[in-house]
Amino acid sequence: MAYSDKVVDHYNNPRNVGTLDKSSSEVGTGLVGAPECGDVMRLQIKVNPETQVIEDAKFKTFGCGSAIASSSLATEWIKGKNVEDALAIKNTDIVKELALPPVKIHCSVLAEDAIRAAIGDWKKKQAATESAPVAAQAK
Amino acid sequence: MEMEKKMSTNGNLPNGVKLPIYLDNHATTPLDPRVLEAMMPYFTGKFGNAASRNHQFGWEAEAGVETAREQIAKLIGATAKEIIFTSGATESNNLAIKGVAEMYKEKGNHIITAVTEHKAVLDTCKRLEKYGTRVTYLPVGADGLINLDELRNAITDKTILVTIMAANNEIGVLQPIDEIGAICKEKGIIFHSDAVQALGKVPLDVNKSNISIMSLTGHKLYGPKGVGALYVRRKNPRVQLSAILDGGGHERGMRSGTLNVPGIVGFGKACEIAMQEMPEESKRLKSLRDRLMNKLLGNLDETHVNGTMERHLPGNLNISFVYVEGESLLMGVNDIAVSSGSACTSATLEPSYVLKALGLGDDVAHSSIRFGIGRFNTEAEIDYVADRFIDTVKKLRELSPLYEMVKEGIDLSKIEWQTEGH
Numbered sequence: 001m002a003y004s005d006k007v008v009d010h011y012n013n014p015r016n017v018g019t020l021d022k023s024s025s026e027v028g029t030g031l032v033g034a035p036e037c038g039d040v041m042r043l044q045i046k047v048n049p050e051t052q053v054i055e056d057a058k059f060k061t062f063g064c065g066s067a068i069a070s071s072s073l074a075t076e077w078i079k080g081k082n083v084e085d086a087l088a089i090k091n092t093d094i095v096k097e098l099a100l101p102p103v104k105i106h107c108s109v110l111a112e113d114a115i116r117a118a119i120g121d122w123k124k125k126q127a128a129t130e131s132a133p134v135a136a137q138a139k
Numbered sequence: 140m141e142m143e144k145k146m147s148t149n150g151n152l153p154n155g156v157k158l159p160i161y162l163d164n165h166a167t168t169p170l171d172p173r174v175l176e177a178m179m180p181y182f183t184g185k186f187g188n189a190a191s192r193n194h195q196f197g198w199e200a201e202a203g204v205e206t207a208r209e210q211i212a213k214l215i216g217a218t219a220k221e222i223i224f225t226s227g228a229t230e231s232n233n234l235a236i237k238g239v240a241e242m243y244k245e246k247g248n249h250i251i252t253a254v255t256e257h258k259a260v261l262d263t264c265k266r267l268e269k270y271g272t273r274v275t276y277l278p279v280g281a282d283g284l285i286n287l288d289e290l291r292n293a294i295t296d297k298t299i300l301v302t303i304m305a306a307n308n309e310i311g312v313l314q315p316i317d318e319i320g321a322i323c324k325e326k327g328i329i330f331h332s333d334a335v336q337a338l339g340k341v342p343l344d345v346n347k348s349n350i351s352i353m354s355l356t357g358h359k360l361y362g363p364k365g366v367g368a369l370y371v372r373r374k375n376p377r378v379q380l381s382a383i384l385d386g387g388g389h390e391r392g393m394r395s396g397t398l399n400v401p402g403i404v405g406f407g408k409a410c411e412i413a414m415q416e417m418p419e420e421s422k423r424l425k426s427l428r429d430r431l432m433n434k435l436l437g438n439l440d441e442t443h444v445n446g447t448m449e450r451h452l453p454g455n456l457n458i459s460f461v462y463v464e465g466e467s468l469l470m471g472v473n474d475i476a477v478s479s480g481s482a483c484t485s486a487t488l489e490p491s492y493v494l495k496a497l498g499l500g501d502d503v504a505h506s507s508i509r510f511g512i513g514r515f516n517t518e519a520e521i522d523y524v525a526d527r528f529i530d531t532v533k534k535l536r537e538l539s540p541l542y543e544m545v546k547e548g549i550d551l552s553k554i555e556w557q558t559e560g561h
Contacts, residue, residue: 017537019543065466
């Protein structure tokens with residue numbers, strides 16, 4: 001199977017590999033996929049509570065080259081975006097950017113799921129830890 | 140400058156290593172140049188049809204075929220008349236199993252095989268099940284071998300055939316064919332063995348192992364593709380097969396069709412070479428295999444061998460690099476040709492059924508690589524391959540959330556994974 005140059009580039013030079021402190025209230029963690037399916041992605045975001053901007057994003061992925069590239073690209077795209085804009089990223093955008101073949105579309109779906117899971121986790125933490133005044137400032 | 144640049148890129152490669160490296164010799168093997176040399180006259184000058192009985196062109200072709208029959212028979216302790224030529228192993232397995240099922244249908248309708256057989260055996264059995272044949276699929280242990288007591292217990296008075304491979308194509312384990320043959324002989328049951336991976340790699344003797352029918356192919360032992368054979372026992376007792384292909388009645392009526400003379404001549408030559416060189420070659424391959432295994436296991440944790448090494452093809456090594464997905468590993472070593480047990484490399488989306496039959500979880504099966512070392516591999520290549528795999532596995536484990544979690548002491552089996560929809 002031939003990989004696109006972009007997939008190869010992300011595989012050889014994955015962006016934003018690493019781990020953020022998942023206990024921090026500013027960090028959201030998404031763990032999606034399953035080992036028995038051959039794909040597990042962990043995507044983490046660090047969000048500025050004032051601006052709602054994703055200031056840092058890290059990932060680790062167990063999976064094929066396309067899965068690694070999809071999650072690497074996802075971190076690149078969400079960094080610097082506010083959470084609502086990050087949620088607007090669709091798996092089809094990833095398919096297009098990486099020129100994924102049909103058998104690898106599930107990798108892009110997983111990356112979208114990972115973004116949503118990480119943001120969902122962060123929102124849950126916000127709801128639990130934040131007091132009303134800060135929440136009220138958000139529109 | 141140009142020269143210097145070139146030198147420096149090559150400078151990273153040790154002496155004797157030329158990329159890409161072929162280490163997938165269970166899939167197929169390169170043709171031995173000596174085999175090609177033997178085949179060449181049969182394409183142009185000696186092009187006759189081996190079935191043409193009344194002119195020299197036919198006689199020459201027939202002579203080439205008969206020499207090959209002798210060479211193949213000799214390698215398995217058979218007589219030349221017991222060798223039937225086919226188009227390859229898939230046809231040989233189909234002919235053996237379907238041929239027995241039809242020929243002996245008055246005697247019974249039960250076949251015994253094993254879950255780790257090649258698809259050419261399993262899918263043939265599955266087709267026969269649609270037409271009323273009963274099939275028992277024996278499990279294998281973690282070592283990859285069938286249990287002889289389970290075989291005995293599976294035999295009924297309706298059992299007409301036991302079909303168990305000599306060597307497995309993925310994990311390289313050698314089934315106990317001597318013992319299986321003895322059981323079949325005692326019970327008066329036909330024993331078919333798919334010996335495609337074993338031929339020319341380990342000694343085979345159809346009489347010692349009481350084999351009734353044996354599937355063989357040329358391209359796994361440095362012969363050409365598209366030519367196979369079936370050993371069909373002629374006495375003690377004689378075995379008969381119903382033909383699948385109807386036609387001119389070639390090959391004792393069991394396989395009609397004009398013979399692939401150059402291919403057959405090459406297959407014969409490949410067997411002759413194997414006969415002479417197997418003792419030395421198997422020692423060399425085993426030493427290369429052990430070198431690779433020791434380097435990988437010595438430098439990587441969470442890495443283990445699949446299938447017993449006690450009964451094993453000399454050139455085979457199947458290893459699970461746990462917490463690294465097989466396809467991503469292959470991508471990182473893309474100048475080395477090996478196979479992966481990962482679903483991602485196949486159209487079926489299921490990881491290797493052979494590895495699963497050993498009791499490996501899907502996640503570990505996804506992490507498995509088959510190395511097939513062959514005649515033309517060198518020690519320098521093996522060292523290069525070991526280093527590349529060690530580096531790539533380490534790099535991918537840096538990327539692996541599973542490896543990190545395990546190192547933190549998290550039990551992965553306790554996590555609720557989201558498996559739906561994937």
